[in-house]
Amino acid sequence: xxVLVIEDDSETLRYIARGLREHGHLVDxxxxxxxGLFMAGSGGYxxxxxxxxxxxxxxxxxxxxLRGASVQTPVLFLTAxxxxxxxxxxxxxxxxxxxxxxxAFTELLAxxxxxxxxxxxxxxxxxxxxxxxxxxxxxxxATRGGERIDLQPREFRLLEFLAxxxxxxxxxxxxxEGVWDFHFDPKTNIVETHISRxxxxxxxxxxxxxxxxxxxxxxxxxRAADL
Numbered sequence: 001x002x003v004l005v006i007e008d009d010s011e012t013l014r015y016i017a018r019g020l021r022e023h024g025h026l027v028d029x030x031x032x033x034x035x036g037l038f039m040a041g042s043g044g045y046x047x048x049x050x051x052x053x054x055x056x057x058x059x060x061x062x063x064x065x066l067r068g069a070s071v072q073t074p075v076l077f078l079t080a081x082x083x084x085x086x087x088x089x090x091x092x093x094x095x096x097x098x099x100x101x102x103x104a105f106t107e108l109l110a111x112x113x114x115x116x117x118x119x120x121x122x123x124x125x126x127x128x129x130x131x132x133x134x135x136x137x138x139x140x141x142a143t144r145g146g147e148r149i150d151l152q153p154r155e156f157r158l159l160e161f162l163a164x165x166x167x168x169x170x171x172x173x174x175x176x177e178g179v180w181d182f183h184f185d186p187k188t189n190i191v192e193t194h195i196s197r198x199x200x201x202x203x204x205x206x207x208x209x210x211x212x213x214x215x216x217x218x219x220x221x222x223r224a225a226d227l
Contacts, residue, residue, distance in 0.1 A: 003028070059079075
């Protein structure tokens, strides 16, 4: 596993890098957000460890910029901020997991391994279609009836997961694991918030029929509208 650690605290950086190298992983590091952004944007990393509070460019801004550039490398945020709102901010910015300082290295390693195991998109699949909805997986663009839908990276990932399971019920737990790589309940309404926002965009302000349907007591299903 090749890891980029973006952390300005020298002691924390040494602790993480030493532990990862002792487990046979390759580690690069950056001490500020701008340097980290440049290195992360170059690609080649299996996972990024990003401190929330960084000089020059903070962790949230760094990850938002990466996601806006379609860099989908999994991100584990490190932070001393413990509030639920802080976790939500990190996830909304495009982070995949969140670890509060101080932390045990064994937990950090387990979380990084889980993120790195995320399966890549199948090379043979470049587009998904559900009715008049089409997802270009290379350009990361969604269109409905030929009209582009403006989606944030996390919204596209959520829609992609639903499209890969089209016509089938997807539970909240499946979404947390498949879209956010959470193997625990973060005790927030992050799934519901994203589903609601995505519904509005797919229906284009109510002009088109709903595609995402709530299955009461079970979850959600993406179904083609009757054309």
